[in-house]
Amino acid sequence: MSFKVIKSGFLATIQDYGRFDHAKHGMSRCGVMDEHAYSWANYLLNNAFDDAVLEITFGAVELEAQLDVLIVVTGADLDFKINHKSAAIWHSIQIHKGDTLSWNSPKSGIRTYLAVKNGFDAKVLFGSKSVNLREHISTKISQGKTLDYTESFDTRERLIPIQYIPNYNKDITLRLLPSYQFNEFSVSQRDLFFNQTYQITNDSDRTGCRLQGAPIDLKQTKMISEGMSYGSVEITTNGLPIILLKDAPTIGGYPKIGTVFSLDLAKLAQKQPNDHLRFELININEAQEERVVFNQFFNIKH
Amino acid sequence: MHKIILAGEHSLLIYFGHKIDPNLPKNIASFSEQLIAKFPNLIIDLTPSYTSLLVSYNLNLTTYQSFAKQVEQCLNAFEYKSNHVASTLLSIPVYYGFETGLDLERLLTEKQLDLNAFIDIHSSVEYLVYAIGFSPVFAFLGEVDSRIRAPRLATPRIKIPAGYVGVAQSQTAIYPTDSSGGWNIIGRTPIDLSLNNPSNIDKFKTGDRVKFYPINKNEYIKHGGKL
Numbered sequence: 001m002s003f004k005v006i007k008s009g010f011l012a013t014i015q016d017y018g019r020f021d022h023a024k025h026g027m028s029r030c031g032v033m034d035e036h037a038y039s040w041a042n043y044l045l046n047n048a049f050d051d052a053v054l055e056i057t058f059g060a061v062e063l064e065a066q067l068d069v070l071i072v073v074t075g076a077d078l079d080f081k082i083n084h085k086s087a088a089i090w091h092s093i094q095i096h097k098g099d100t101l102s103w104n105s106p107k108s109g110i111r112t113y114l115a116v117k118n119g120f121d122a123k124v125l126f127g128s129k130s131v132n133l134r135e136h137i138s139t140k141i142s143q144g145k146t147l148d149y150t151e152s153f154d155t156r157e158r159l160i161p162i163q164y165i166p167n168y169n170k171d172i173t174l175r176l177l178p179s180y181q182f183n184e185f186s187v188s189q190r191d192l193f194f195n196q197t198y199q200i201t202n203d204s205d206r207t208g209c210r211l212q213g214a215p216i217d218l219k220q221t222k223m224i225s226e227g228m229s230y231g232s233v234e235i236t237t238n239g240l241p242i243i244l245l246k247d248a249p250t251i252g253g254y255p256k257i258g259t260v261f262s263l264d265l266a267k268l269a270q271k272q273p274n275d276h277l278r279f280e281l282i283n284i285n286e287a288q289e290e291r292v293v294f295n296q297f298f299n300i301k302h
Numbered sequence: 303m304h305k306i307i308l309a310g311e312h313s314l315l316i317y318f319g320h321k322i323d324p325n326l327p328k329n330i331a332s333f334s335e336q337l338i339a340k341f342p343n344l345i346i347d348l349t350p351s352y353t354s355l356l357v358s359y360n361l362n363l364t365t366y367q368s369f370a371k372q373v374e375q376c377l378n379a380f381e382y383k384s385n386h387v388a389s390t391l392l393s394i395p396v397y398y399g400f401e402t403g404l405d406l407e408r409l410l411t412e413k414q415l416d417l418n419a420f421i422d423i424h425s426s427v428e429y430l431v432y433a434i435g436f437s438p439v440f441a442f443l444g445e446v447d448s449r450i451r452a453p454r455l456a457t458p459r460i461k462i463p464a465g466y467v468g469v470a471q472s473q474t475a476i477y478p479t480d481s482s483g484g485w486n487i488i489g490r491t492p493i494d495l496s497l498n499n500p501s502n503i504d505k506f507k508t509g510d511r512v513k514f515y516p517i518n519k520n521e522y523i524k525h526g527g528k529l
Contacts, residue, residue, distance in 0.1 A: 025438055135497075224351070
C-alpha cells in the first residue's frame, strides 16, 4: 500500500541509476534517461544517489497516496497537479494520505521524475530496480496496481535555485567524443556529420534515438559485433545515425562515429520526435572533468 | 596485436584480433577475470564479444589515460592459450519438425537436403559461444557447417516465441524469450532459457561449447514443448 495507480499513462516505469555488471550477460544498462533531473530529485530528498524513482513519459498519469510521504518532482513540465491544483516541481512537498498527484500533457520536456523519500520499494532484479520492457524485466505501471514506499514526514522544504532549472525548449548540441571508428570515417563525411542539423524521428525510444538527415557515406558498413557504450552513435546501412540509449542491446555490428557525453544525453532525454539537434566535438579530458564534478556534487559513487 | 581505443567517457575497448577466431573467446574471458581480480574497485562492467572486450571503469577513481596504461601493461603480460582446457559443454535438446522449424521446408529445398541429413549437420557440431548479447541469455554460437548456412531473412519476423532455434550465416542461436528477429528458424527447444528462471542468466558463457541433440515430437511434448 502506497500510491494507487488511477491512470497509468503512456509509459511510466520504475527506474534507478541502472543495472551494472550484467553487460556480460547481454543485459542493458537501463536506468533513468535524464540523469540530471533524476539526481536532483534524489538530492532534494537527501536520498541515496541510486534510489528508485518513477519515470513518467508524456504524462496522463494519476496516482492516489495511501500513506503520507515527502516527494519531489523534477524534469519535464507535464502540468503536474496535486488534488487538481497546479503544484511546484524541483521542490520537496509533503503529501498526505488521500492526495492525488496527476500529470497531464507536456508543456516543456517529455520525461518527469517522481521521487519519494528513501526511494520506491520495488523488487531488485539482477542488481537493480530498473524496468526493461525490451528484456521482459518487470513491467510498466498499470491501473489498480500500487507503487510502494515507506511513510515519511518532513516539513522542511528544499528547492533548487531557479537558475539551475533547465529550459528544455532550447535547441541542443550534443558533445561527441571521437571514439570507436571515428578515424575510419573520411574527413568529408565527418564534416557532413558535424555541419548538419538532424531531426529526431518517431521511432525513437528508450533503446535509441534515431535521426533523420543527409546520409553519411560509409566505406565499411559491416563489422564484427562489439560492445556498445551508452551514447555511442551507430551509423546504420542507410547512413543515418542512431544514438544508443539506456535500453540498447549490449553489442552491435554497425560502425560508430563517436560517443555522446553522458550529461548531454540527459538533455536529449527531454527531446521529442521532430525536434532538432546538432553535434560538436568534446575531448576526453573535458568530458571526464565535467562528469566528475557532477558525480561529486550528487555523491554518485561510480 | 592488441589495441586499446576510447569508447566513452568511462569506457575503453580492447581489440584482441581483427578476425573471428575460435581461440579468442576463452582468452577474452580469462583476461576479463584477470582484470576484475586486479582492479576490483575500478571495473563497473565488462562486455566481451567476438574479438573485443568493452571495459567500463569508475571515473571517480581513475581516468581514461591512466587506466588505459594499466590495462596495456596487463595485456603485455597476458599469455594467450591456444587450447581451451576447461570449457563447459552444454547439451540442448531440439525438436527439428516442420511445426517448429518455420523455415525448415524452404531450407531443405534450397540446400537439397533431406530432413535427417539437415538435422545431422546441425546437431553433430560442437559450437563455441562467441558472444552473448542482443538480449539476455542470447548466445551467438559458431560455426555452422557451410552446407546449411543461409542469410538472415530480408524482413525480420515481428515475434519469434521463446525457444526457437535459428541459423544466420555461420551462426546459430536460441531465442531465450519472445522477441523480433530475422534468423532462419529450424527447430525449437522445450527447455526454458528465459529469466523467469533467474539462474539462466549464467547459462552460457563466452568460451563455453554447446551441442544440440535431436528429440522427437513425443519427447518434445513430454518435456513441456509447445507446438
